[in-house]
Structures are given as structure tokens and as C-alpha cells.
Amino acid sequence: MNRKTITLTVNDRDHELRVEPQWTLAQVLRDELNLTGTKVACGQGACGSCTVIADGLAVPSCLMLAVEQEGRKIYTVESLAADGNLHPLQETWLEEYAAQCGFCASGMIMGAKALLDKEDDPSVDRIKRALSGNLCICSNYDHIIAAVQNAARKLGERA
Amino acid sequence: MMNLKLSAISCSPRQKTGFPRVTGEAKYYSDVYLPGMLHARLVRSPISMGEIFRIETGQAEALPGVELVMTYKNFPGAFRKDIHYAGEHVAAVVAVDEDTAEKGCSLIQVEYEERPAVLSLEEGLDPESPQVFAGEPNVHNWEFQYYLSERDPESRLFKRKELNDFHGFGDVQKGFAEADVIVEETGLKYAYCKSPAMNPRGCVMSFRDDKLTVYTHSQGMHHEKTMLAGVLGLTVSQVNYVSPFVGSSFGGKIAEPENFNNPAHYLLIAGFATIALKKPVRSVYTREEEMLCGWSRGSLSAVKIGFKKDGTLTTMDFDNWMEVGSGGDKWTVKNSLLATGTALYSRNCEHMRGKLRYVYTNRFLSSGWQGYGSPEGHFAVEIAMDSAAEKLGIDPVDLRKMNHMRAGDVDAGYDPLSYISCYISSSAISECLDAGAERIQWKKRRLPPGQKTGRFREGLGVAIFCMGAGRPGEGNTTSAMVKVFPDATAKLISAQADLGQGQHTVQCQIAAEALGIPYKNVGLTFGDTESTPWSSIVASSCGTWFQGWATYEAAMDARRKVLDLAAPKLGVAPDDLDIEDGVIFLKDCPEKTMTFEQAFGPLNIYGGYHEVVGYYYHQTPHEKCMKDGKPDQIYIPKEKGAQFVSLVVDTETGMIDNVHVINAQDVGRALNPKVVEGQFLNVRHGFDHAVLASDCIVDAKSGRLLNNNWIEYRHCSIMDCEVDPIIVEQPGDPTHPFGATACGEGAACPTLAAFSNAIYNAIGVRMKETPFTPDRILEALGKS
Numbered sequence: 001m002n003r004k005t006i007t008l009t010v011n012d013r014d015h016e017l018r019v020e021p022q023w024t025l026a027q028v029l030r031d032e033l034n035l036t037g038t039k040v041a042c043g044q045g046a047c048g049s050c051t052v053i054a055d056g057l058a059v060p061s062c063l064m065l066a067v068e069q070e071g072r073k074i075y076t077v078e079s080l081a082a083d084g085n086l087h088p089l090q091e092t093w094l095e096e097y098a099a100q101c102g103f104c105a106s107g108m109i110m111g112a113k114a115l116l117d118k119e120d121d122p123s124v125d126r127i128k129r130a131l132s133g134n135l136c137i138c139s140n141y142d143h144i145i146a147a148v149q150n151a152a153r154k155l156g157e158r159a
Numbered sequence: 160m161m162n163l164k165l166s167a168i169s170c171s172p173r174q175k176t177g178f179p180r181v182t183g184e185a186k187y188y189s190d191v192y193l194p195g196m197l198h199a200r201l202v203r204s205p206i207s208m209g210e211i212f213r214i215e216t217g218q219a220e221a222l223p224g225v226e227l228v229m230t231y232k233n234f235p236g237a238f239r240k241d242i243h244y245a246g247e248h249v250a251a252v253v254a255v256d257e258d259t260a261e262k263g264c265s266l267i268q269v270e271y272e273e274r275p276a277v278l279s280l281e282e283g284l285d286p287e288s289p290q291v292f293a294g295e296p297n298v299h300n301w302e303f304q305y306y307l308s309e310r311d312p313e314s315r316l317f318k319r320k321e322l323n324d325f326h327g328f329g330d331v332q333k334g335f336a337e338a339d340v341i342v343e344e345t346g347l348k349y350a351y352c353k354s355p356a357m358n359p360r361g362c363v364m365s366f367r368d369d370k371l372t373v374y375t376h377s378q379g380m381h382h383e384k385t386m387l388a389g390v391l392g393l394t395v396s397q398v399n400y401v402s403p404f405v406g407s408s409f410g411g412k413i414a415e416p417e418n419f420n421n422p423a424h425y426l427l428i429a430g431f432a433t434i435a436l437k438k439p440v441r442s443v444y445t446r447e448e449e450m451l452c453g454w455s456r457g458s459l460s461a462v463k464i465g466f467k468k469d470g471t472l473t474t475m476d477f478d479n480w481m482e483v484g485s486g487g488d489k490w491t492v493k494n495s496l497l498a499t500g501t502a503l504y505s506r507n508c509e510h511m512r513g514k515l516r517y518v519y520t521n522r523f524l525s526s527g528w529q530g531y532g533s534p535e536g537h538f539a540v541e542i543a544m545d546s547a548a549e550k551l552g553i554d555p556v557d558l559r560k561m562n563h564m565r566a567g568d569v570d571a572g573y574d575p576l577s578y579i580s581c582y583i584s585s586s587a588i589s590e591c592l593d594a595g596a597e598r599i600q601w602k603k604r605r606l607p608p609g610q611k612t613g614r615f616r617e618g619l620g621v622a623i624f625c626m627g628a629g630r631p632g633e634g635n636t637t638s639a640m641v642k643v644f645p646d647a648t649a650k651l652i653s654a655q656a657d658l659g660q661g662q663h664t665v666q667c668q669i670a671a672e673a674l675g676i677p678y679k680n681v682g683l684t685f686g687d688t689e690s691t692p693w694s695s696i697v698a699s700s701c702g703t704w705f706q707g708w709a710t711y712e713a714a715m716d717a718r719r720k721v722l723d724l725a726a727p728k729l730g731v732a733p734d735d736l737d738i739e740d741g742v743i744f745l746k747d748c749p750e751k752t753m754t755f756e757q758a759f760g761p762l763n764i765y766g767g768y769h770e771v772v773g774y775y776y777h778q779t780p781h782e783k784c785m786k787d788g789k790p791d792q793i794y795i796p797k798e799k800g801a802q803f804v805s806l807v808v809d810t811e812t813g814m815i816d817n818v819h820v821i822n823a824q825d826v827g828r829a830l831n832p833k834v835v836e837g838q839f840l841n842v843r844h845g846f847d848h849a850v851l852a853s854d855c856i857v858d859a860k861s862g863r864l865l866n867n868n869w870i871e872y873r874h875c876s877i878m879d880c881e882v883d884p885i886i887v888e889q890p891g892d893p894t895h896p897f898g899a900t901a902c903g904e905g906a907a908c909p910t911l912a913a914f915s916n917a918i919y920n921a922i923g924v925r926m927k928e929t930p931f932t933p934d935r936i937l938e939a940l941g942k943s
Contacts, residue, residue: 020258036190037183041357042446046869049357077183090181094173097833100659101407102180103357109181128877135869137355137407138659139843141877142884143833 006070010035011079019066026050026061029076037077037106041135048134051107052076058114060133077106080113088154089113089147098147100138108134112148120159121152164739167671167678168897171833175664175683176657180404187406188374191363193439197226199428200260201448202250202267204242207521207862208276208289211240211249211269218266219252224259227432228252228267236390237427239419242271243291243485244523245862246451248424253432253440276521278862280351280459280482283518291485291519298480300324301492301515307571307579314792315569317580326496327511328571334474334510338465342547347539348928349911350854351457351482354411354528355844355874359449360422364429365439370397375426377402378413378656379696380688383426386417391430403686405658409844410528410698410904411454420486422452422524450867455525455855456532457482458495460539465510470553472562474510475500479536481517481525488526489517493573494627495536498908501572502583502797503540503625505564511571521862522855529844530907531699533626541622541912542927545919555916556592556601559623559801563588570795577632582786584794585892585900587825588623591801594885595621595823599803608923617817618921619805622909626798628901629701631894635779637695639709641670641717643771645759647741648680649717654694655685655706660903661834662702666710668830669703672897673714674721675738692774700903703830704796704895709777711896717773724768725758784894796894798905800824800887802842804913808921810940813933815850815918820910823885827892827900838902839884843875845910851875852930 003018010033017032029035029052038061041049045060052061053075080087089109092098099105108131115122115130122130127148136144179185216228229251231238238249252263275289282288283297291297304326307317317328335341362375371393377383377400384400387393405412414423416430429442444452458481465474477499481492492515500508548555564570564586571580596602605619640652651670657663663683671678684690694706722733725743729736729751737746743758745751759768786792803821808814822839829835847853851873856865866872890898915926924939937943 030190031192034192035183036186036192039187039189039358041359042869044446044868044870047357081182086178086181093181094177097171097174097177097661097837099174099177099180100661100837101357101405102177102185102659103187103404103406105180106183132876132878135357135874135876137357137409137874138837139840139875139882140837141843142840142882143837144877 004067006067008066008069008074009072010074011076011082021065021067023066024062025064025066025069028066029061035076035078039103039106041103048111049104049107051110051134053110053114056114056117058111077110080109089151092147092150092154096143096147096150098140098143100140104134104136108136108144112151116152116155120156163897164672164675166740167668168830169828171831172668172678175667176685185404187358187404188363188376188402189358189361189443191374193363193365196363196439196441197253197255197436198257198260199251199253199432199440199442200257200264201248202264202269204245204247204249204271205861205863206242206271206273207245207278209242209271209273211242212272213270214250215268216250219263222259222263222266224255225263226253226436228263229428229432234431237424237431244521246523246864251428253436276862278521278857278859280457280480280518280520283482283520284480291521297519299517301489301517304515316792317571320579326513326515329510331474331476331510331512335465338474339468340466340551341463342543342550343463344539344543344546344927345461346927347460347542349458349535349538350848350929351455351522352848352853353450353855353872354409354454356407356409356412356449356453358406359444359446360412360452361425361443362429363439363441364433366433366437370399372399372401374401376405376408376412378408378658378698380654380656381693382696383414383416384688386415387426387430390416390427391434399687399689401687402656405656408658410531413696413698420524446869447867450872451523451864454528455484455523456491456528456535457525458535460535462539462543464543464547466547466551470551470558470561471507472500472504473507475504475508477513477540479515481532481535482520483517484520484522484525486519487524491527491532492517494527494532496572497533497625497627498536498540502570503564503623504562505568505571507562522857523864530626530904533908534911537622537624537908538911541909542915542925545620545916546925555621556596560589560592563623564625574627574631574795577634578793581793581795584796584894585825585827585889586797586799587887587889588799588801590889591823591825591887592623594887595801595803595821598821598883598885599805601803605920608920611921614811615807615809616921617805617807618917618919619803620913620916620920621801621803622912622916623801624799624905624908626905626908627699628796628798629704630699631779631784631793631795633779635695635705636777637706637709638692638774638776639694639706639713640692641713641773643674643717643721645756645762645769647676647755649674649676650682650684651710652684652691653710654688654691655702656697658697660702660838661831662697662706665703665831665834666706669707669710670714673711674718676741680741700798700901700905703899704901707895707899708781709775712775712777713773715773716775717771720771720773721755721758724760725753728758729753794894796892796900798824798901798903800905802909802913804917806917806921808918808936810922813936815931818846818850819881819883820846821883821885822906823887824902824905825887825889826902827888827895828890828898829886829888830897830899832886835886835902836884839906840882842882842906842910843880844907845914846875846880847873848929849911849914849931852932854930
């Protein structure tokens with residue numbers, strides 16, 4: 001055992017954790033913090049199921065070591081409906097049937113959120129580029145694009 | 160049958176169990192963490208063929224944190240001494256955490272006695288190759304092939320079937336002798352490729368108080384539970400199977416723990432370990448293991464078709480050699496016939512011979528997934544039809560229109576397995592061809608290959624399809640339960656798995672429509688076997704059709720009971736009443752109404768009608784599937800439609816770009832158009848196999864799978880392929896309460912042929928081996 005004590009800031013809460021140096025962020029989120037909304041499907045950064053937002057960037061948490069994340073603000077899918085109300089992306093995901101099996105949804109929604117945090121009205125091409133690292137094995141991309149566009153509209157109406 | 164209100168169907172209401180899928184709260188099996196849970200990791204064979212000569216587990220057993228080491232010696236039910244493919248599991252270490260289990264695995268020493276292996280379909284077909292199973296040939300005739308005869312001139316049904324070494328009817332020699340034009344294509348090779356799944360397979364199990372709880376992913380929880388109980392020596396009542404969410408499957412995760420050749424060994428390992436240790440055990444496969452154990456498919460085919468001068472297809476000879484790996488599912492090969500004169504082209508085909516063979520190799524197991532053998536048959540036949548169209552000088556769309564199955568034509572393939580032949584219940588393939596051709600501008604854009612010049616050449620291709628839809632043969636059963644409450648709400652209780660294909664939503668829509676209450680008033684109890692009645696496995700795209708009957712009839716049963724309560728209070732017969740938007744009313748006098756609450760009557764803590772329960776046990780064939788009520792004249796539903804592909808071939812690099820796929824499919828009635836569209840979008844799996852080079856590449860010496868990850872075995876991303884879904888509706892299929900048929904696997908069937916035909920149209924070379932890699936295209940162009 002070669003554990004290090006670190007403080008991870010996840011969903012606006014600080015967590016003091018004892019972690020092995022080789023543990024990935026995805027592993028710690030799931031195994032230590034029970035934030036199982038973040039999924040691991042490929043373990044190689046090839047599918048985006050594990051996407052979380054770290055300091056405003058959508059990143060694959062299966063490729064990041066937990067010990068290197070101190071000081072970063074990390075957000076997982078569980079942060080979105082923390083107040084009991086669905087985020088517009090989650091609403092439109094349901095309306096557009098954007099989650100078939102649902103396993104990609106957490107990562108895909110966080111990827112989309114990182115985009116919408118920066119851009120109010122992204123084009124289809126921008127949406128595709130932002131989500132190009134997120135696989136949906138049900139290949140439901142057309143519904144996903146529609147959901148992101150509708151969510152942008154809803155967010156615009158609220159603003 | 161009821162009058163449709165179309166209040167809950169033919170619309171796309173919000174996904175029923177979508178909320179936890181988008182909040183991250185959905186518990187897939189791999190999200191289950193139990194206190195004191197142990198972790199299993201596996202040792203896998205580096206060799207493809209041979210047996211374990213010596214296995215030394217002492218060091219692993221002595222490692223602190225290791226609680227159990229499992230091999231063929233102490234758990235012969237989960238391991239075997241013989242090795243049949245590289246990657247076969249030979250030992251498991253169960254430990255306090257994954258790292259310790261992994262370390263334990265590295266301490267196990269195994270010596271193998273290696274024997275020569277068969278590492279490709281071609282080697283399997285070579286009679287000089289070693290035998291995968293000693294004493295057995297590698298190539299087998301499929302055991303259930305029949306010669307059909309005594310065709311009734313009026314009904315066109317066959318009356319007699321006899322076991323044979325091919326499946327068919329008529330006399331192909333005579334057919335070819337009388338044919339004006341004969342087309343033959345051989346060497347059609349469908350690469351050995353993998354069923355995809357986001358969540359790798361595995362399970363978490365706990366055995367407490369003599370009760371086994373199994374958290375896993377399942378297409379048929381009740382079916383797997385019963386099998387697993389038997390294998391583990393438990394009673395069925397001791398096991399609760401939990402699988403609320405699946406994490407995608409496409410048929411490739413169907414688990415049959417009693418069949419050792421089915422890759423469901425995680426269930427055996429975790430099951431035996433948790434019972435032995437009385438502690439929870441988790442057995443989760445890595446992506447690399449999922450790539451190995453996910454079901455494969457691949458085959459070699461040859462097709463010969465005879466036509467009259469005018470394009471009428473009269474005769475077909477079809478050969479299919481299906482690779483099943485080291486003892487996989489041998490039944491898959493039957494579905495390759497769907498594309499032939501037994502079903503898709505049954506309209507004019509008088510002479511049919513389908514020779515079905517399955518072939519053992521020392522490769523990971525193969526079985527049917529998403530199409531179950533049908534894509535392989537379509538790949539061969541639909542390329543040959545393209546070739547025929549050119550030879551006959553007929554447009555490929557028109558040639559298919561002349562010959563494709565129509566409603567009332569005969570299905571003489573394997574869907575009617577328990578009958579001799581049956582009627583096809585509906586088919587609007589011509590309408591699908593028209594819709595797709597118009598969308599892609601077929602007539603305007605499709606120039607003959609000879610007229611194309613320049614580096615980048617556009618090509619258009621078409622292929623049609625039919626796929627089995629819902630196991631209509633005798634002996635298939637499923638059930639559902641519906642509870643109705645006094646406030647005009649209801650609960651559907653159903654074990655039907657929602658893999659992502661939308662069955663949770665669609666079944667609730669069916670229940671709402673039958674009950675006459677709003678969709679939002681119908682809740683769903685799902686996810687484990689203890690709280691749901693038996694439901695059949697989700698396979699053969701049977702959800703809407705087969706389970707749909709159970710849900711519909713259970714809801715109708717509850718509805719009748721509600722009306723039986725209301726009728727005497729209104730002084731009329733139950734038949735005089737109807738329900739709409741949750742209100743009971745007199746059909747002849749719609750102003751006269753009654754609420755559910757009034758119908759149910761007074762409630763108190765001691766009694767009253769607090770709920771009405773409807774139930775239905777569906778045994779096929781349903782009476783609505785019999786033509787004029789005749790039990791020997793059965794209607795068989797099919798998925799059917801047309802697919803068009805346009806693409807651009809770069810003749811310098813061999814790369815394919817600008818891919819656009821149109822899937823036009825007749826679904827009878829689209830109960831939920833958005834869900835239907837979602838199913839059509841699955842044609843992107845064909846793009847994986849056509850363009851992204853998804854092919855299981857094994858090391859020629861060791862047989863190890865080399866591209867066992869998602870970087871080297873790629874799947875279609877959001878950037879890769881445009882898909883245009885066209886829903887063709889022709890409500891009225893007699894075999895479904897709302898005139899729907901099915902949609903699911905169908906879209907996977909024609910894609911590779913449509914790609915090959917589009918490439919031919921672009922560059923004038925017929926690609927007969929998938930995937931269509933740049934090197935193969937350059938070779939075909941004489942540029943390699």
C-alpha cells in the first residue's frame with residue numbers, strides 16, 4: 001500500500017481521500033465517492049462514457065490519475081439535478097429519446113454541458129465536434145444532436 | 160379488437176424509465192457495490208488448442224487477501240481442462256479487492272500441452288485441418304433442414320416436410336435449365352465481427368439467508384434465473400435476478416449459464432464463489448475480455464439465381480458456411496435463409512435449395528446478434544441481385560420490386576419452424592423502395608460506373624431486407640400483469656427488458672391505449688424477477704409484437720373488470736361502455752359518464768375494490784395470427800424494408816467518405832415514431848463493419864485477438880455517417896392488436912450489401928469481402 005492523502009473537489013464539495021497513486025479519477029469517483037453516474041466502458045479514453053467536467057473542460061476521467069486532480073473543480077452528472085429539478089439537457093434528453101440504453105448518457109450530457117457553458121447557440125457542426133469523443137453504441141446521434149440544440153434553446157429562454 | 164383512440168400510441172411521449180438514465184441514478188449491475196464484496200479476476204489461456212498439463216495455485220492461495228482460487232479441479236462446473244480458444248478462462252482468483260485478485264492471477268502457473276489449432280473459417284473448411292473437437296469433423300450440415308413438398312395450389316402452402324441435407328423446395332436443376340439468365344456469385348465473405356455493448360458483461364452476486372441475488376444485465380431475466388438455479392444446485396425460488404438496465408446488448412449478451420459454450424462464465428464463477436464463501440462476489444469483465452467474449456458472427460456464402468428474361472426470379476441455390484468458433488450457437492445459420500427464395504424472394508421462386516453448414520474453429524464463440532444470421536444471408540443474396548440487375552439490364556430497384564415478398568406470400572424458411580410453411584402477414588417493401596429512391600434521388604444521381612472519372616467517385620447502392628419478427632411458432636410464451644386503481648391510473652408489471660430499444664415506454668403506451676387512460680397515468684414495475692411475472696427473452700425483435708400481445712391482453716382483462724364493475728351501476732351491459740381519457744361512458748350516449756372511482760365503489764380499510772388486476776399468459780400462436788381462424792394457416796410477421804447507401808470512393812487512397820444511409824422500413828404502425836427512428840439509426844453498426852474495418856484480427860500463430868479494444872476496433876462516432884430514417888406505415892398487419900409489426904434487428908441486415916453495391920456503382924468493382932478496407936479497394940482497383 002502506497003496511499004496518498006488528497007483533497008478532491010467534486011460537485012462543489014471537498015473530499016479528503018486516501019488513494020493509491022495508480023487509481024484513476026473515474027475509479028475514485030465510483031468506488032470511493034459512490035458517484036456511479038460516471039461510467040467506465042473502455043478504460044482507454046476511446047468512448048467518453050467517463051466524461052466529467054474539470055475546470056470547465058470535458059475530460060475522460062478514466063485517463064486521469066486521481067492524485068493529480070487536487071485543486072481542480074470537478075463536476076459529475078450528479079451535480080446537474082442536485083436541486084431536484086432536471087437540467088435542461090436532461091429534460092431534452094428525455095424528450096428527444098437521446099438515451100437509448102443510457103450508458104453513454106452521463107458522459108454525453110457532461111460533454112454537451114461543457115459546450116453549452118461556453119456557447120449559447122452551437123451549430124450542428126460544433127455539437128458534433130464537441131461530442132466526437134463520446135460513443136453511443138446505440139448510434140443514437142441524431143436524437144442527441146436534437147437534444148443539445150433544444151437544451152440550448154431552453155437555456156436561452158431562461159437567460 | 161377495440162376501436163383505436165390513438166391517444167397513447169402513434170405519438171412519442173416522454174421515455175418511461177428515462178429519468179434515472181439521464182441523472183446517473185440508473186443502477187447498471189456494475190454500479191452495485193455491496194458491503195464486504197469480493198472481486199474475481201480471471202486467468203485466460205494464451206494458447207488456442209490443447210489442454211492444461213499442470214496448474215499450480217499454491218502461491219496465489221497464500222497471498223494475503225485471496226479468499227478463493229478456482230480451477231477445473233475444484234470447480235469443474237465453471238472451468239475445464241481442455242482449451243479451445245486463446246483467451247478461454249482457466250482459473251479465477253477471488254480476493255478482497257481487484258488489485259489483489261489481479262496479483263493472485265499473476266502467481267498462478269499453468270503449463271499447457273499445445274496442439275495445432277484452426278484459426279480461420281478457411282482453415283475450418285479445409286478437410287486436412289486438425290479437428291477442433293476430437294472425433295468430430297469441423298464442418299457440419301445444419302441438422303434441421305427440410306425438403307418441402309405437396310404445395311397446395313390454392314393456398315400455396317406446403318403440406319409435407321422431410322429431413323434433408325438442404326432446405327428448400329422444387330427442383331433447382333430443372334429451374335436453372337429453364338432459366339433465361341443465371342447469375343452466380345461466390346466467395347462472399349462476411350468478416351468475423353463482434354456484438355457491441357457499452358457496459359462490458361459481468362455480475363455481482365450475494366448469497367444470504369439461503370437466497371441468491373444476482374445483479375447483472377439480462378435480455379430475459381426469468382429464463383436466465385431458471386437456468387442459473389439449476390446449474391448452481393439451487394431451487395428457482397431461491398434466486399432473484401435483478402437487471403433493471405442493461406447497458407446495451409444487441410443480442411450479444413444473451414446468457415445461457417447451463418451451456419458451457421455460451422460466454423456467461425461470470426455467472427458460474429461468481430455464483431459458485433458466493434455460495435462457497437457466503438460473501439458477495441463481483442465478476443466484471445474488462446473491455447478486453449468483453450471484446451473476446453462478446454458474441455461474434457461471420458460466414459462464407461455462394462449464391463446462384465435463375466431468372467426469366469423479364470426479371471422474374473424462379474430459382475435460387477444458396478450456400479452458407481457459418482463460423483461458430485469453438486462450439487458456439489449452431490442455430491444462427493438458419494436465419495441466413497431469410498434473404499432467399501424461402502422468404503424475401505418467395506413471391507416467384509419455384510425452386511429453392513439452401514445448403515446450411517456450420518464450421519468449428521479455435522476462435523472465440525460465435526452466435527447470432529442483431530439479425531441472428533440474417534445479415535450474412537442478405538450480404539450474399541443482395542450482392543447477387545445487384546449483379547443480376549446489371550446482367551438483365553433492369554434497374555436494381557425495379558428488379559427487387561418484381562420479386563420481393565408481398566403480404567400473403569409464403570414463408571418457407573425457419574421462422575415457421577414448428578409449421579411447414581406460413582403466410583407473410585404484411586410487406587410494403589415496394590413503398591420503402593419508392594420512398595428511399597425518392598429521398599436519395601436514385602434516378603437522377605445513379606450513373607453507371609463506366610461513366611465515372613476522376614479521383615473521387617460517387618456511388619449509390621440499394622439492398623432490401625426481411626428479418627424474423629417475434630417467434631410466432633408454437634410453444635413461445637410470455638406474460639404481463641396490469642393493475643388499475645380507482646383514480647384511473649395503472650401499473651404495468653412486466654419483466655420485458657429495455658435494452659435501449661424503448662420497450663419500457665412502448666409497453667406502457669400499449670397498456671394506456673388499451674385501458675383508455677393517459678400514458679402518463681401508467682407506471683411500470685420492472686427490473687427483477689421477484690416482482691414481475693414471467694416474460695420471455697427479448698430476442699427476434701419480439702418486444703412490440705410478442706410481449707405487446709401480453710401487455711395488450713392483460714390491460715384488456717383489467718379493462719373488462721373495470722367495466723364489469725361500472726355496468727350494473729349504470730344499468731347497462733359492459734359491452735355498451737367505453738373508456739376514454741380515464742372516463743367511462745356509454746357508447747350510445749357519451750354524455751352519460753362514470754369515473755373509475757365511482758365504478759370501483761366505496762373503499763375502506765377493510766375492503767372495497769382498491770385495485771383491479773388484469774393478467775395474460777400469451778402462448779403463440781395468438782388467434783389473430785391464424786388466417787380465418789385456421790390453426791394450420793398461420794400469419795408470420797416480418798421486419799422489412801429497403802436501405803440505400805451513397806458514398807464517395809477516393810481511388811487514390813481507397814478511402815470511403817461522405818457516407819449517407821437511408822433506412823426505409825415498413826413497421827405497420829409506428830407506436831412510438833421516435834423509438835422507431837432510434838432503432839433505424841442502428842444501421843451505423845453496418846458502417847462499423849463496412850468502413851471502420853471492424854473485423855476480429857487474430858494473431859496467425861497464437862490465435863490471440865489482437866484488436867481487443869475500442870481504439871483498434873472502432874465504432875461509428877457522431878462525425879462518421881449520416882443516417883436518414885424513413886418510417887413507412889401501413890397499419891393493418893393482422894397479427895398485432897394495433898397493426899404494428901416489429902423493428903429492431905432488420906436495419907442491420909442489408910447494410911453491408913448496400914455498401915458493396917454502392918462501391919460497385921462508384922468504381923465498377925464488386926467487393927465481396929467485408930470490411931471494405933482501403934487496401935482491399937486499392938487491390939480491387941489494381942493499385943496495391
